[in-house]
Amino acid sequence: MDGDQVLQVRGLTMDFGGLRALAEVDLDVGRNEIVALIGPNGAGKTTFFNCITSVHDPDRGDMIIQPPGKAPQRINGLKPNAVTELGIARTFQNIRLFKDMTVLENVMVGRHCRTRAGIAGAIFSTKQARAEERACMDFAFSMLAKVGLGNRADEKASELPYGAQRRLEIARALATEPFLLLLDEPAAGMNPSETDEMDRLVSRIREEGVSILLIEHDMKLVMSISDRIYVLDYGNLIASGTPQEVAGNSRVIKAYLGESFDA
Amino acid sequence: MPIKHENAPSIGKTASCDGYSLPASRRNLRDRLPKTGFNTLKSLGIALWFMFLTFPIMVIKVSPLEKTIEWRWSRLVYVGAGAFSLSMLWRFLIYRMEAGTSFKKPLQERLSLFFQRKKSRKATALAAAFIFAALFPFIFSTYQTSIMISALMYVMLGLGLNIVVGLAGLLDLGYVAFYAAGAYCYALLNHHFGVGFWTALPLAGAIAAVMGIFLGFPVLRLRGDYLAIVTLGFGEIIRLVLENWNEFSFGPSGIAGIDRPWDFGLGFTLRGHTIYLFYIVCLLVLLTMVVVSRLRNSRIGRAWIALREDEIACEAMGIDKTRTKLTAFALGATWAGFGGCLLAAKTTFINPASFTFMESAIILSIVVLGGMGSISGVILGAFILILMPEYLRAFSEYRMLAFGAAMVIIMVFRPQGLISATRKRYEFPEEKREGEKP
Ligand SMILES: Nc1ncnc2c1ncn2[C@@H]1O[C@H](COP(=O)(O)OP(=O)(O)OP(=O)(O)O)[C@@H](O)[C@H]1O
Ligand SMILES: [Mg+2]
Numbered sequence: 044m045d046g047d048q049v050l051q052v053r054g055l056t057m058d059f060g061g062l063r064a065l066a067e068v069d070l071d072v073g074r075n076e077i078v079a080l081i082g083p084n085g086a087g088k089t090t091f092f093n094c095i096t097s098v099h100d101p102d103r104g105d106m107i108i109q110p111p112g113k114a115p116q117r118i119n120g121l122k123p124n125a126v127t128e129l130g131i132a133r134t135f136q137n138i139r140l141f142k143d144m145t146v147l148e149n150v151m152v153g154r155h156c157r158t159r160a161g162i163a164g165a166i167f168s169t170k171q172a173r174a175e176e177r178a179c180m181d182f183a184f185s186m187l188a189k190v191g192l193g194n195r196a197d198e199k200a201s202e203l204p205y206g207a208q209r210r211l212e213i214a215r216a217l218a219t220e221p222f223l224l225l226l227d228e229p230a231a232g233m234n235p236s237e238t239d240e241m242d243r244l245v246s247r248i249r250e251e252g253v254s255i256l257l258i259e260h261d262m263k264l265v266m267s268i269s270d271r272i273y274v275l276d277y278g279n280l281i282a283s284g285t286p287q288e289v290a291g292n293s294r295v296i297k298a299y300l301g302e303s304f305d306a
Numbered sequence: 307m308p309i310k311h312e313n314a315p316s317i318g319k320t321a322s323c324d325g326y327s328l329p330a331s332r333r334n335l336r337d338r339l340p341k342t343g344f345n346t347l348k349s350l351g352i353a354l355w356f357m358f359l360t361f362p363i364m365v366i367k368v369s370p371l372e373k374t375i376e377w378r379w380s381r382l383v384y385v386g387a388g389a390f391s392l393s394m395l396w397r398f399l400i401y402r403m404e405a406g407t408s409f410k411k412p413l414q415e416r417l418s419l420f421f422q423r424k425k426s427r428k429a430t431a432l433a434a435a436f437i438f439a440a441l442f443p444f445i446f447s448t449y450q451t452s453i454m455i456s457a458l459m460y461v462m463l464g465l466g467l468n469i470v471v472g473l474a475g476l477l478d479l480g481y482v483a484f485y486a487a488g489a490y491c492y493a494l495l496n497h498h499f500g501v502g503f504w505t506a507l508p509l510a511g512a513i514a515a516v517m518g519i520f521l522g523f524p525v526l527r528l529r530g531d532y533l534a535i536v537t538l539g540f541g542e543i544i545r546l547v548l549e550n551w552n553e554f555s556f557g558p559s560g561i562a563g564i565d566r567p568w569d570f571g572l573g574f575t576l577r578g579h580t581i582y583l584f585y586i587v588c589l590l591v592l593l594t595m596v597v598v599s600r601l602r603n604s605r606i607g608r609a610w611i612a613l614r615e616d617e618i619a620c621e622a623m624g625i626d627k628t629r630t631k632l633t634a635f636a637l638g639a640t641w642a643g644f645g646g647c648l649l650a651a652k653t654t655f656i657n658p659a660s661f662t663f664m665e666s667a668i669i670l671s672i673v674v675l676g677g678m679g680s681i682s683g684v685i686l687g688a689f690i691l692i693l694m695p696e697y698l699r700a701f702s703e704y705r706m707l708a709f710g711a712a713m714v715i716i717m718v719f720r721p722q723g724l725i726s727a728t729r730k731r732y733e734f735p736e737e738k739r740e741g742e743k744p
Pocket of ligand 1: 059062064082083084085086087088089090091136
């Protein structure tokens with residue numbers, strides 16, 4: 044693994060019973076790169092995310108990460124929280140916020156792995172614990188401000204409109220201070236102006252030094268922000284390259300439009 | 307692309323709302339309800355059904371001695387009329403709830419606003435409660451004080467279970483096992499080694515906590531119903547062990563003559579002891595409230611709630627699921643341990659019969675009725691569920707009936723409990739609150 048990569052996946056294979064959701068998938072994400080993972084419904088994109096974040100244990104393959112300033116490390120078989128602690132954060136396709144908590148608290152939960160206060164600290168409300176809590180709150184608040192939810196901190200997460208919930212998921216993921224952010228359809232269900240805003244938000248996050256791997260169906264968004272694109276179809280990687288290369292690839296067009304539309 | 311709406315109504319209009327199926331939440335209920343409100347025909351049908359069901363017991367009276375059958379037709383009318391009006395009332399209440407004219411929630415909101423508007427009001431209310439508690443044993447009789455001690459003990463137990471069930475969302479039906487552990491810890495230490503109450507109290511908490519972790523390990527992978535069943539079994543196992551292991555626990559006859567808390571050599575009378583214990587319990591309840599409210603708004607507390615809300619997202623936020631579950635079990639159990647120790651000191655006699663599943667059920671009911679995750683809710687729930695039966699002893703046969711009915715009604719009309727949990731609001735300078743307008 045050379046120094047410019049943050050994620051290197053080789054031969055990743057995942058079976059669900061008789062269904063091969065991922066077949067020998069290779070994928071790299073470079074430092075400070077925005078990489079898109081696209082493909083038709085059921086292609087295995089979310090499964091790929093789930094393997095990296097240890098929600099699923101892949102059947103074969105290697106997933107290696109390289110946190111900035113650290114040695115490369117294989118993350119197969121780690122616990123999900125350990126993967127997050129190493130610096131990979133994600134959002135979910137079907138939004139998974141903590142519905143009964145406030146918007147701010149949702150983000151504060153993201154600070155969990157970067158804070159240390161324990162039971163005793165909380166019970167005795169030690170100076171150290173209070174300082175940490177204060178810092179946690181400020182950090183969480185700055186994340187909210189970053190995604191434009193600064194003035195909705197006290198609302199219940201479930202009361203936010205759909206687009207805001209997606210942005211809150213990103214704020215929550217950013218609170219874990221990742222070096223690699225996995226976004227699962229961040230613009231799903233958004234109108235064009237919200238999608239544009241998402242485009243700018245993702246670019247801003249990249250500028251702050253976070254590499255991004257994103258799943259997205261909105262081709263306009265994908266083409267405009269990604270540096271490279273990988274295309275999955277029935278678990279197989281059928282193409283990869285720059286947006287221009289992928290857009291002109293006949294296998295990709297076939298996968299999206301079906302065999303009868305021979306390009 | 308498919309967007310998965312988790313709350314999409316899965317059952318259409320066909321599902322009825324007659325109370326046969328209890329909805330999980332108000333939102334579900336709304337989706338299931340026919341929008342027309344309440345119709346008389348359905349109530350009529352229910353009345354007929356009840357008349358049919360109760361026909362054999364209410365109407366026919368066979369007297370085997372005289373070999374006669376008595377037909378009490380008038381009763382049929384009563385059953386019909388009763389069922390009809392109850393059903394109408396039920397529909398009316400649900401209709402009102404649907405129309406958004408529920409009266410309880412505004413009350414809670416009004417109250418919390420009342421206290422928020424002026425800080426001094428809260429202080430006054432707290433001071434009043436404090437003075438009332440301080441004077442309570444001198445105003446009321448020993449009997450009343452002793453009932454109050456029970457109620458306060460259940461407040462403590464409820465707040466402890468609230469950590470496990472209300473905050474961490476782990477349905478624990480074996481809570482009584484830790485209660486028993488605390489009680490036997492003090493009883494046995496006192497019996498064999500003459501250990502005093504104050505020494506035994508922290509020990510009881512610690513032993514219960516260790517047991518909490520001990521139970522936590524095997525059930526880490528379980529959730530919901532499965533967790534409930536295993537913990538239920540655990541509670542029963544502990545009780546059966548206590549009942550049958552004579553050498554250790556003295557079996558069903560239990561342990562008698564446990565010392566009351568040391569009276570500083572003052573030679574308290576029974577009344578003196580009761581008053582003393584009352585203050586001890588008050589102190590412990592206060593301590594529990596402080597600890598639980600601090601935990602609830604801490605890093606650990608947020609992890610518990612996150613775990614309850616969504617396990618996968620919780621882990622993806624870097625929270626160690628194992629650790630979080632075990633701390634919830636251990637901390638919840640600690641308070642059961644304290645409670646058990648208090649029970650032993652209060653009654654001076656314990657046996658396994660005090661630790662049946664019924665106890666777990668009552669404590670759980672306190673949490674559910676009062677409001678999961680809400681401290682004031684649990685306090686209110688404990689007072690209602692423990693004091694009411696005491697003062698309504700005349701109706702003691704109908705206790706369980708009333709209990710069940712109350713739970714059903716609460717679950718339908720106020721699934722979040724009497725007092726719903728509210729989350730802390732954080733203070734920020736206004737200028738930092740930029741961003742889109744809501
Ligand atoms: N936990 C699971 N158990 C069994 N099969 C699964 C599981 N998760 C996903 N699958 C299957 O694996 C395949 C890939 O699913 P996946 O969710 O990864 O698709 P996707 O590319 O994310 O699609 P979409 O664009 O609809 O989100 C699908 O056929 C799906 O049914
Ligand atoms: Mg998907």
